[in-house]
Amino acid sequence: MKNQKPIQDYYPDELSYCYGCGRNNEYGHHIKSYWDGDETVSHFTPKEYHIAIPGYVYGGLLASLIDCHGTGSAALAAYKAENRQPDTLPAFRFVTASLQVDFLKPTPLGVELELRGKIVEVKGRKVITEITVSANGEITVKGKVVAVQVPETFLK
Ligand SMILES: CCCCCCCCCCCCCCCC(=O)SCCNC(=O)CCNC(=O)[C@H](O)C(C)(C)COP(=O)(O)OP(=O)(O)OC[C@H]1O[C@@H](n2cnc3c(N)ncnc32)[C@H](O)[C@@H]1OP(=O)(O)O
Structure with missing residues (x-):
């Protein structure tokens, strides 16, 4: 993970406004995803206003962290499957x-969360990942993300 650039830093400027992971969205979460061995990892510390009930994180925020770490992990996996670096073309x-999310336990506010991604399938234009969210070393949320490569026409 050391000296790695997050995959989101390779997204072109015009596609970097996503509320979850776009570096150009001043209101967004700026989620950043890296390889850590065969898994992907991201860290995020919710703000005190990301509250559900006192002391615990809002589930919608947790879902959006899983969402963008899932799509970031999909891009990482797609480049790896082709044995290419993320700065090479064509871009994914x-x-x-x-997006499926299971809230296993309440997630405490006030600590850094760790998201870890496992690549389940890379097939054609589709990548499936399983993502966990942990707080204080304990998994509180699990998710599954099906990410699909969009046709070029989607972006025009
Ligand atoms: C270095 C990097 C550079 C590039 C840098 C790019 C940056 C990139 C921007 C970042 C941004 C971040 C993104 C954040 C995450 C959002 O928030 S994204 C916003 C929310 N999502 C959307 O708006 C997507 C809306 N949906 C769609 O546009 C279309 O349904 C999709 C997803 C493109 C799929 O449509 P399609 O291309 O017609 O899909 P289709 O060919 O039918 O299916 C392909 C495969 O996917 C499967 N599939 C399709 N839909 C589903 C489903 N709902 N459930 C399960 N499987 C499905 C199909 O079964 C099929 O699987 P196989 O048969 O191949 O096994």
Whole structure:
């Protein structure tokens, strides 16, 4: 992970306004995803206003962290499957087709969260990942993301 650029830093400027992961969105979460061995990893510390009930993180925020770490992990996996670096062309552009989230336990506010991604399938234009969210070393949320490479026409 050391000295790695997050995959989101390779997204072109015009595609970097996503509320979850766009570096050009001043109001967004700026999620950043890296390889850590065969898994992907991201860290995020919710603000005190990301609250559900006192002391605990809002589930919609957790879903959006899983969403963007899932699409970022999909891009990482797609480049790896082709044995290419993320600064090479053609670029992969993934959007979320399906997002499933299970809230296993309340997620405490006030600590850094760790998201870890496992690549389940890379097939054609589709990548499936399983993402966990941990707080204080304990998994509180699990998610599954189906990311699909968008046709070029989607972006015009
Ligand atoms: C270095 C990097 C540079 C590039 C840098 C790019 C940056 C890139 C911008 C970043 C941005 C971040 C993104 C954040 C995450 C959002 O928030 S994205 C916004 C929310 N998502 C959307 O708006 C997507 C809306 N949906 C769609 O546009 C279309 O349904 C999709 C997802 C493109 C798929 O449509 P399609 O291309 O017609 O899909 P289709 O050919 O039918 O299916 C392809 C495969 O996907 C499967 N599939 C399709 N839909 C589903 C579904 N709902 N459930 C399960 N499987 C499905 C199909 O079964 C099929 O699988 P196989 O048969 O191949 O096994």
